[in-house]
Amino acid sequence: MTSGPFKLALVVTVVALLALAPADLTGFDIPWPGLKRYGTYILTLWLVTAIAAMGVNLIVGYAGQETLAQAAFLGVGAYTTALMTKAGIPFGVAFLVAGAAAFIIGIVLGFPALRVQKHYLAFVTLAFTVFVWLLFRNEEWLTGGVSGISGIPRPSLFGQSLRLALHYYWFTLAVAMLLTAAMWWLLRSPWGRAFTALRENAIRAESLGVDVRTYTLLAFAIGSAYGGFAGALYAPLVQFIDPAPFALGPSLLFLLMIVVGGAGSFVGPFIGAAVAVLLPEWLRFAEGYYLIIYAVLVMTMMAFCPSGIVGLAQRLTVVRRRPQQQPVAKPAVLEEAKP
Amino acid sequence: MMDFFQLVIAGLATGAIYALAAIGFTLLWQTSQTINFAQGEFVMLPAFFALAGMTWFGLPFWLAALLAIALSIIVLGLAFKTIIVDPLIRQGVLPLVISTIALATFLKEGVKDVYSAEAQPFPTILPDTVISLFGAKTSLAQIGVLAIAFAAIFALSWFLAHTRMGRQMQAAAQNPTVARILGVDVERMILYTFLINAALAALASLLISPGYLAKFTNGETLGLAAFVAAIVGGFNQVRGAIVGGLVVGVIDNLAAAYVSTAYRQAVPLFLLVAIILLRPQGLVGRREERAV
Numbered sequence: 001m002t003s004g005p006f007k008l009a010l011v012v013t014v015v016a017l018l019a020l021a022p023a024d025l026t027g028f029d030i031p032w033p034g035l036k037r038y039g040t041y042i043l044t045l046w047l048v049t050a051i052a053a054m055g056v057n058l059i060v061g062y063a064g065q066e067t068l069a070q071a072a073f074l075g076v077g078a079y080t081t082a083l084m085t086k087a088g089i090p091f092g093v094a095f096l097v098a099g100a101a102a103f104i105i106g107i108v109l110g111f112p113a114l115r116v117q118k119h120y121l122a123f124v125t126l127a128f129t130v131f132v133w134l135l136f137r138n139e140e141w142l143t144g145g146v147s148g149i150s151g152i153p154r155p156s157l158f159g160q161s162l163r164l165a166l167h168y169y170w171f172t173l174a175v176a177m178l179l180t181a182a183m184w185w186l187l188r189s190p191w192g193r194a195f196t197a198l199r200e201n202a203i204r205a206e207s208l209g210v211d212v213r214t215y216t217l218l219a220f221a222i223g224s225a226y227g228g229f230a231g232a233l234y235a236p237l238v239q240f241i242d243p244a245p246f247a248l249g250p251s252l253l254f255l256l257m258i259v260v261g262g263a264g265s266f267v268g269p270f271i272g273a274a275v276a277v278l279l280p281e282w283l284r285f286a287e288g289y290y291l292i293i294y295a296v297l298v299m300t301m302m303a304f305c306p307s308g309i310v311g312l313a314q315r316l317t318v319v320r321r322r323p324q325q326q327p328v329a330k331p332a333v334l335e336e337a338k339p
Numbered sequence: 340m341m342d343f344f345q346l347v348i349a350g351l352a353t354g355a356i357y358a359l360a361a362i363g364f365t366l367l368w369q370t371s372q373t374i375n376f377a378q379g380e381f382v383m384l385p386a387f388f389a390l391a392g393m394t395w396f397g398l399p400f401w402l403a404a405l406l407a408i409a410l411s412i413i414v415l416g417l418a419f420k421t422i423i424v425d426p427l428i429r430q431g432v433l434p435l436v437i438s439t440i441a442l443a444t445f446l447k448e449g450v451k452d453v454y455s456a457e458a459q460p461f462p463t464i465l466p467d468t469v470i471s472l473f474g475a476k477t478s479l480a481q482i483g484v485l486a487i488a489f490a491a492i493f494a495l496s497w498f499l500a501h502t503r504m505g506r507q508m509q510a511a512a513q514n515p516t517v518a519r520i521l522g523v524d525v526e527r528m529i530l531y532t533f534l535i536n537a538a539l540a541a542l543a544s545l546l547i548s549p550g551y552l553a554k555f556t557n558g559e560t561l562g563l564a565a566f567v568a569a570i571v572g573g574f575n576q577v578r579g580a581i582v583g584g585l586v587v588g589v590i591d592n593l594a595a596a597y598v599s600t601a602y603r604q605a606v607p608l609f610l611l612v613a614i615i616l617l618r619p620q621g622l623v624g625r626r627e628e629r630a631v
Contacts, residue, residue, distance in 0.1 A: 060433070066433070066436065112612070112615060112616045113615060115619075119374065119432075120615055120619065123566070123570055123611065123615065124611075124612060124615060126563070126566070127567075127608035127609075127611050127612055130563065130604060130605070130608055131605050131608055134601070134602055134604060134605050137601075138601040138602065248559065248563075249444075249559075252376075252440045252443075252444075255436075255437065255440065256437055256440060256441060259433065259434070259437045263433070288448070288451070288452055289448075289452065291444055291448045292444075292445055292448045292449060292452070294441075294444070295441040295442065295444040295445035295448070296441075296445065298437065298438070298440075298441035299423065299438050299441045299442060299445070302427055302430070302434040302435075302437055302438040302441070303423075303426045303427060303438070306427070306430045306431075306433075306434035
């Protein structure tokens with residue numbers, strides 16, 4: 001809808017604002033004291049969540065599959081990183097191993113599941129999530145069981161420790177930008193366009209020579225690897241991990257997140273993750289009721305706007321623009337109407 | 340050997356309850372392509388209806404149980420279909436899946452906030468007296484669960500196969516277009532499957548809660564069991580759900596005794612993956628022939 005240079009400028013502005021948001025700018029004559037430690041933590045958590053949600057978006061929004069295992073992959077990444085960095089292995093290596101482990105597990109799980117019908121990946125990932133959670137909880141010699149692993153070190157970059165919340169935030173932001181750029185490139189490459197073809201019409205894509213099974217499998221594995229990467233960033237952020245955040249419930253929340261944001265839209269995961277991370281903070285006054293409120297919001301949204309917040313925003317802007325530029329707006333409406 | 344026999348009986352009793360939940364699950368899938376991720380919560384909730392009836396209104400257990408079944412049919416059958424499923428059914432499978440996931444959270448948190456977060460003791464239908472059956476020790480309550488669950492399953496099978504309405508329901512599930520041409524009121528039949536699902540879930544709830552204690556998180560394990568049972572047996576067959584439920588119940592119980600209590604939950608999952616690998620249509624299911 002917007003032109004290329006404008007889009008680029010928008011992206012640069014957003015990244016710059018994100019980078020500066022938690023920093024204390026009063027030294028530069030700007031009346032912005034920056035976010036407190038907790039605010040910075042929440043922003044970092046949002047970035048980590050958004051990375052994992054991007055992976056889910058690739059699987060659900062682009063490849064048209066359902067994954068119920070993203071929190072489990074997050075767990076794989078987090079435990080891998082925690083164990084490796086505590087053993088003295090550099091964070092960079094642990095980060096790559098976390099992603100690779102999630103990718104390989106993705107291939108192993110997806111290969112049999114995608115042989116059969118559409119919903120079987122959902123079933124297999126469901127089983128995997130429960131199994132991994134049991135592993136985390138029961139293998140105390142490795143994972144510490146329910147008492148978890150504590151004292152996970154923050155990484156250091158060029159000899160500079162990232163122990164400060166702000167420094168770790170900047171580091172996470174840089175990694176998130178890299179992963180976002182990679183995802184952008186992936187989806188724009190000829191290889192990535194096959195994903196879109198798949199989602200729009202799998203049978204037509206197949207008849208045009210797209211190997212549906214291989215592409216879906218790779219989408220699932222890459223999406224899962226994003227979960228692994230997110231986990232690798234999550235462990236040093238919270239510095240203490242236990243099995244609870246990697247159970248089935250959180251995996252379902254990831255699925256809700258991208259649908260709330262807008263499945264198959266590039267910015268959808270960021271919005272969905274923001275809602276999922278910030279809503280509990282905003283609804284703090286509602287205490288235990290926030291999950292109920294969230295559930296009702298999701299159900300209402302599905303009933304009235306199944307294309308998520310992004311779809312809602314697009315629908316509103318398209319409606320407003322229609323009087324001026326009907327010939328431009330019309331094809332856009334057709335395109336967005338597709339599921 | 341006697342231990343083994345005892346475990347199998349106990350497993351069959353749990354399995355029969357799983358089967359009740361799994362049958363409803365497959366019925367919804369067959370007639371309206373609804374994958375109900377809140378099925379576990381559907382089995383968790385009715386016990387709390389009964390508890391509320393007993394503690395808040397002082398009803399006797401039998402009346403509270405009937406009230407629970409009636410309320411379930413209205414809330415989990417009628418209201419679920421008209422408020423959640425109907426507006427979403429045309430939007431494709433994913434929005435509906437998401438909505439049922441949200442519904443599961445809603446029901447779980449609702450019970451926690453409205454009733455209690457603590458596990459509640461729940462009365463058994465038959466007393467817990469230990470009896471001996473062919474030398475194996477079992478309880479009257481367990482036999483009662485088996486008898487009631489099987490009675491319900493047989494009644495349902497008979498209804499589906501031998502009554503006019505049951506056959507209409509099957510026709511609506513197998514081929515809605517042709518069924519409609521032949522004069523079957525397909526919409527009404529779909530509504531009936533939702534009501535039956537709710538009634539079965541309520542029955543399962545009343546049968547499982549004495550042993551498990553009624554707790555708001557019960558739906559997680561029960562939903563998973565019903566899910567696995569439905570797929571293991573065959574997603575498109577009512578008898579598949581029965582076989583699947585019994586198999587999962589027995590294996591679950593044997594695994595807890597012979598494999599490890601820590602990983603008992605994982606054993607049915609391995610079964611699930613094995614079935615998907617080797618026999619994706621399920622133990623007794625038939626292959627789904629899908630037109631493009």
